[in-house]
Amino acid sequence: MSTHKKVYVYKGFxxxxxWNQALLIFVLAFTGFEIHSSYDFFGFETAVKIHNYAAWGxxxxxxxxxxxxxxxxxxxxxxxxxxxxKAQAEFYLFGIFRNAPHPAKKTLISKLNPLQRLVYLGLxxxxxxxxxxxxxxxxxxxxxxxxSIAIINIDNLEIIALIHTAGAFxxxxxxxxxxYLITTxxxxxxxxxxxxxxxxxxxxxxxxDQDKTAGKPENELVKNPxxxxxxxxxx
Amino acid sequence: MKSYTKPITFFLAIVAPLLIVxxxxxxxxxxxxxxxxxxxxxxxxxxxGVDHSKFEILQKDFxxxxxxxxxCLSCHTERGEELMHSAHFTWEREAYIPGRxxxxxxxxxxxxxxCTGVQSNEGSCxxxxxxxxxxxxxxxxxxxxxxxxxxCHDNTGTYEKASGAAGYPKTGPGGPDxxxxxxxxxxxxxxxxxxxxxxxxGGNNVKHGDLELGLLTGGRxxxxxxxxxxxxxxxxxxxxxxxxKMKGRYYAVSSSNTQRLNCEDCHTAFPHQKSILNEHSxxxxxxTCHIPVYAKVNATKMYWDxxxxxxxxxxxxxxLLDKEGNVVYTSIKGDFVWEKxxxxxxxxxxxxxxxxxxxxxxxxxxxxxxxxxxxxxxxDRNSKIIPVKVHRGRQPYDAENLTIIQAKLWDKDxxxxxxxxxxxxxxxxxxxxxxxPLPYSGKHSFIKTEMFMPVNHMVSPxxxxxxxxxxHTRDNGRLAALTDFYMPGRDRNxxxxxxxxxxxxxxxxxxxxxxxxxxxSSRKQKTIQSH
Ligand code: HEM
Numbered sequence: 025m026s027t028h029k030k031v032y033v034y035k036g037f038x039x040x041x042x043w044n045q046a047l048l049i050f051v052l053a054f055t056g057f058e059i060h061s062s063y064d065f066f067g068f069e070t071a072v073k074i075h076n077y078a079a080w081g082x083x084x085x086x087x088x089x090x091x092x093x094x095x096x097x098x099x100x101x102x103x104x105x106x107x108x109x110k111a112q113a114e115f116y117l118f119g120i121f122r123n124a125p126h127p128a129k130k131t132l133i134s135k136l137n138p139l140q141r142l143v144y145l146g147l148x149x150x151x152x153x154x155x156x157x158x159x160x161x162x163x164x165x166x167x168x169x170x171x172s173i174a175i176i177n178i179d180n181l182e183i184i185a186l187i188h189t190a191g192a193f194x195x196x197x198x199x200x201x202x203x204y205l206i207t208t209x210x211x212x213x214x215x216x217x218x219x220x221x222x223x224x225x226x227x228x229x230x231x232x233d234q235d236k237t238a239g240k241p242e243n244e245l246v247k248n249p250x251x252x253x254x255x256x257x258x259x
Numbered sequence: 260m261k262s263y264t265k266p267i268t269f270f271l272a273i274v275a276p277l278l279i280v281x282x283x284x285x286x287x288x289x290x291x292x293x294x295x296x297x298x299x300x301x302x303x304x305x306x307x308g309v310d311h312s313k314f315e316i317l318q319k320d321f322x323x324x325x326x327x328x329x330x331c332l333s334c335h336t337e338r339g340e341e342l343m344h345s346a347h348f349t350w351e352r353e354a355y356i357p358g359r360x361x362x363x364x365x366x367x368x369x370x371x372x373x374c375t376g377v378q379s380n381e382g383s384c385x386x387x388x389x390x391x392x393x394x395x396x397x398x399x400x401x402x403x404x405x406x407x408x409x410x411c412h413d414n415t416g417t418y419e420k421a422s423g424a425a426g427y428p429k430t431g432p433g434g435p436d437x438x439x440x441x442x443x444x445x446x447x448x449x450x451x452x453x454x455x456x457x458x459x460x461g462g463n464n465v466k467h468g469d470l471e472l473g474l475l476t477g478g479r480x481x482x483x484x485x486x487x488x489x490x491x492x493x494x495x496x497x498x499x500x501x502x503x504k505m506k507g508r509y510y511a512v513s514s515s516n517t518q519r520l521n522c523e524d525c526h527t528a529f530p531h532q533k534s535i536l537n538e539h540s541x542x543x544x545x546x547t548c549h550i551p552v553y554a555k556v557n558a559t560k561m562y563w564d565x566x567x568x569x570x571x572x573x574x575x576x577x578x579l580l581d582k583e584g585n586v587v588y589t590s591i592k593g594d595f596v597w598e599k600x601x602x603x604x605x606x607x608x609x610x611x612x613x614x615x616x617x618x619x620x621x622x623x624x625x626x627x628x629x630x631x632x633x634x635x636x637x638x639d640r641n642s643k644i645i646p647v648k649v650h651r652g653r654q655p656y657d658a659e660n661l662t663i664i665q666a667k668l669w670d671k672d673x674x675x676x677x678x679x680x681x682x683x684x685x686x687x688x689x690x691x692x693x694x695x696p697l698p699y700s701g702k703h704s705f706i707k708t709e710m711f712m713p714v715n716h717m718v719s720p721x722x723x724x725x726x727x728x729x730x731h732t733r734d735n736g737r738l739a740a741l742t743d744f745y746m747p748g749r750d751r752n753x754x755x756x757x758x759x760x761x762x763x764x765x766x767x768x769x770x771x772x773x774x775x776x777x778x779x780s781s782r783k784q785k786t787i788q789s790h
Binding site for chain 1 (some may be wrong): 405424536554558638726727728731732744745746747748749750753755756758759760762766767769770773776777780781782
């Protein structure tokens, strides 16, 4: 087996962003489905209120996250690749039961396996924007009326609501599977620990190889990886 | 030291946003500036500007009510002209109705779902006309002395028109004390309005459901404006008049979107603290949430079946009462259903209405005849959801000419064809239709009818207002019948919901199966390794 080193994978902001996004999506989904009349918990009025505030929180977080992704070059983590895609799928379907190694090595410049790249990219450019846009339309939808800006009058809320609801189901399904896949790391809790502390044990070899698939990030990450030997990692 | 900084920052990063959200979510302190201003304004009760007892012309012993009107008009010279053009006197209004053009409709010539209509019954109905002597078609609407001033302006509470006297009071002994009345006239009190507007249809709260004697004595729970433990406002505090034209429209008889009286006139279009409630006001009338129930004190008639009238018991007419003392059957009128604390039904309404006229054809392919139609729909920018009392019943119609029928109900004497005296449908229909005059084929039948009566009074305290979930709920919400728009919490796409649930179930099942296989295979591998 290859040697492992503790690597600082997830930066402070990244973790902050990740956990708040998790919290907000949970809150949004929970209150959203109460609005949808799937159950009663807070009461309709409070559910709407929380949903609205959480939605704004979510939007603000997204703005910061976009800024962060572009200024750090981290956006390149999400460039999709077909390399190892099939292997990764096969790993989840078969290899994982045989204790086979992960086909895609997790490195600083390629933190995501090809499947993750694809799914997270989908989230970022499709599902979350769809939720935000349909949610904002939901919020700022003005019933057919004369005295507002005519162009944003929409005659029927239904289409917006259905898109928003469909997106909500997709996001929930994602969260469900995501929560499980967390446990498929090096050890059951290693992924979780990594996202909490930022540190994770990574295999040392082959970093240069991954470079290509990651879309060649020529950024700080490569020049200045904060890699510490294992024994120093307990601060 | 250093090892603490990270968890602390992390903790703060999660907790701080939560704290902020909780703070933001707190209810804002209610700001009642506007309401308090209105309270201050209406707390000052109007006082009469002059003392009518000082006027010589009123110091007479009036024996003829027309002379009272003449005395009033001798000072108030222009008021006669004004009143002769007001609906309280003409019982009709000029209005444009799409499909009909300019119409002159009102209580004078329309039918309603209660005592049906005034034509041929004027002698009785005109007890509620602001005039004297409208006993038949010959009444002179251009004679100002035919106006009854004191029915509205009596402040003694003793003036009363006689029954079956075409609007005249009793004169002489046993009649009202005219001198006392004319020397103390003033602004109409709620009781003046109530004489007719509470008692229409032949008894307290029969018609409206939200206008009844209970308003005169009830608290804020009955009506926030009129509650005796509140501002104790009068009808005319809101229903102000200019040139004797009152503000306010009732679409059982009105048709056009003019001269309405709206809550917004005082409360502004966006009176709520919460913007989400203000937003509702674009499509939801104030009354919809703020009048959760009507007929709060006494029951109101919800159903009137004329088809069962004229039945006799042992050869005599009879009456049945329910346990609250409401008449539920009478031979002269048929079956009634009364209800108390009624939840309104809801409709889109844009302020215009149409009416089924005596000359209109009855569409027998439709199960139900709409006595009046409130126009409006979701897509109509001027429409709002309003609460409505729907009064249902059955009325006679001409089975061959397919027109609704005006029967003669009342007369002074038996034998002249009045239904209420002779209990003979055929004869009363012949007399009624001949009076108008309209043809009658000689064959009548009964048809189901509905009349739509907007509910505007009996406004409840804000704490009693309809709550979100009463409408935003899957089944049987208050707005369940309004299906021409999507409402969150009520509507959903069943297929989408099923697909979504399936997706979640499959994801969960996938995860479960995967984890079980993983657990089993990892145990196997461990045993292999340990061997
Ligand atoms: C920035 C993002 C979002 C915004 C601006 C937003 C906004 C809204 C608004 C305004 C409503 C309507 C509430 C009402 O009836 O007053 C709504 C409903 C709903 N939201 Fe969101 N939302 C967002 C994200 C989410 C997310 C992430 C989820 C779930 C994962 C979600 C699930 C729902 C659901 C299920 C409904 C009910 C739809 C219906 O039954 O009509 N929303 N949202």
